[in-house]
Amino acid sequence: MEAGDKVTIVTYPDEFDKDEIVGLAKAAGYKVEAVLTQRRLIKSEYGVGVGKAEELRELVSSNGSKKIIIDASMTSAQANKLSGMTHAEVVDRERLILNIFAQRANTSEAKLQVQLAELRYELPRAKDAVRNSVKGEQAGFSGMGEYAVDVQFRALRRRMAFVKEKLERARTRRDIHNSERRKLDVPFVSLAGYTSSGKTTLFNRLTSESKEESPKLFTTLTTTTRLVRFPNSRRTVMLSDTVGFISRLPTYLVESFKSTLDELRYADLVLLLVDASEGLENIRIKLESCKETLSDLEVDPQKILLVLNKIDLVTDGVQTRVDDPLFKGFSTARISATRGDGMRKLSNRILEMTQDSAHVGHRRV
Ligand SMILES: Nc1nc2c(ncn2[C@@H]2O[C@H](COP(=O)(O)OP(=O)(O)OP(=O)(O)O)[C@@H](O)[C@H]2O)c(=O)[nH]1
Numbered sequence: 128m129e130a131g132d133k134v135t136i137v138t139y140p141d142e143f144d145k146d147e148i149v150g151l152a153k154a155a156g157y158k159v160e161a162v163l164t165q166r167r168l169i170k171s172e173y174g175v176g177v178g179k180a181e182e183l184r185e186l187v188s189s190n191g192s193k194k195i196i197i198d199a200s201m202t203s204a205q206a207n208k209l210s211g212m213t214h215a216e217v218v219d220r221e222r223l224i225l226n227i228f229a230q231r232a233n234t235s236e237a238k239l240q241v242q243l244a245e246l247r248y249e250l251p252r253a254k255d256a257v258r259n260s261v262k263g264e265q266a267g268f269s270g271m272g273e274y275a276v277d278v279q280f281r282a283l284r285r286r287m288a289f290v291k292e293k294l295e296r297a298r299t300r301r302d303i304h305n306s307e308r309r310k311l312d313v314p315f316v317s318l319a320g321y322t323s324s325g326k327t328t329l330f331n332r333l334t335s336e337s338k339e340e341s342p343k344l345f346t347t348l349t350t351t352t353r354l355v356r357f358p359n360s361r362r363t364v365m366l367s368d369t370v371g372f373i374s375r376l377p378t379y380l381v382e383s384f385k386s387t388l389d390e391l392r393y394a395d396l397v398l399l400l401v402d403a404s405e406g407l408e409n410i411r412i413k414l415e416s417c418k419e420t421l422s423d424l425e426v427d428p429q430k431i432l433l434v435l436n437k438i439d440l441v442t443d444g445v446q447t448r449v450d451d452p453l454f455k456g457f458s459t460a461r462i463s464a465t466r467g468d469g470m471r472k473l474s475n476r477i478l479e480m481t482q483d484s485a486h487v488g489h490r491r492v
């Protein structure tokens with residue numbers, strides 16, 4: 128994928144969706160030329176309606192877009208048809224997220240996880256191609272015969288088994304590593320939250336690390352774990368920073384990153400970060416999506432501390448915001464990870480909430 132490519136986006140007529148898909152396109156390094164909206168995506172032959180497909184053809188030829196991003200999951204047949212009509216490459220939401228992950232993966236485990244996700248993306252599309260080639264339509268792998276498509280499909284399956292095995296080995300290594308660390312009798316605290324909520328910024332502040340923080344979505348892909356020492360306390364905790372969440376993330380992508388996200392499942396405490404400076408509607412959508420992912424991972428809600436971050440940007444009364452019914456039922460703390468507001472209170476809450484899992488005296492650190 129060439130960074131800097133001009134793209135035209137089609138998304139739903141909704142501010143949240145629009146901002147998010149533009150953010151994703153920018154995170155992939157594209158230059159967004161135009162954003163069109165449509166109430167329904169992926170229903171028809173071209174994904175978008177015929178009228179919209181014609182409008183797109185005109186638009187991309189005049190604004191020079193090399194790619195069209197469709198904010199939904201398309202079949203390969205739809206993508207091929209739309210691409211044929213508009214002479215631009217068609218990238219669906221899943222493919223876009225995969226592209227970002229592929230660019231960011233910088234450890235061997237993350238690379239394997241991305242490979243697995245890519246294979247999971249390709250497989251149903253290869254199945255489609257087999258089905259269509261049987262029907263004589265041959266969408267997907269254009270020009271291939273039934274036999275060739277079948278060979279391709281089998282190759283994908285074999286490759287998938289191979290990647291899974293390698294990941295399994297990486298996971299075993301991680302498990303051994305984790306159980307070694309567990310012997311230290313130090314509580315495990317994991318950062319979680321929507322992408323760009325400030326997890327790495329808080330991690331860096333608590334651990335004096337300098338991992339990359341950026342307004343781009345999905346800056347962090349691999350898990351980093353460090354020991355945190357608190358001033359005025361003899362206790363320490365292990366803190367992990369990991370991949371962020373996003374709404375409408377296909378399950379197989381979450382699945383592919385399971386070993387990374389497993390940190391959350393075994394954590395004694397999860398710090399769920401929320402960007403409190405956004406509009407309440409955005410906060411609600413993102414919080415719901417985080418809650419869903421955490422419950423998929425079977426994280427006990429009792430172990431969650433909701434951390435309202437970026438309060439330095441909140442202008443309309445921090446207290447009213449904190450008291451919003453949205454956050455009811457959660458233990459909350461408010462901070463500014465960049466300015467350092469609320470850090471002492473946060474540290475105390477972390478110590479309080481991990482007290483039972485700490486074994487002061489047995490500590491060997
Ligand atoms: N104003 C303000 N900006 C913040 C604060 N915390 C983080 N940011 C900014 O928010 C952006 C995202 O921060 P990151 O720490 O990279 O967010 P993340 O949650 O690790 O994001 P991913 O790794 O992409 O999931 C960066 O530009 C930070 O500088 C804060 O308390 N106040």
Ligand SMILES: [Mg+2]
Binds near residue numbers: 326327328340346347
């Ligand atoms: Mg990060």
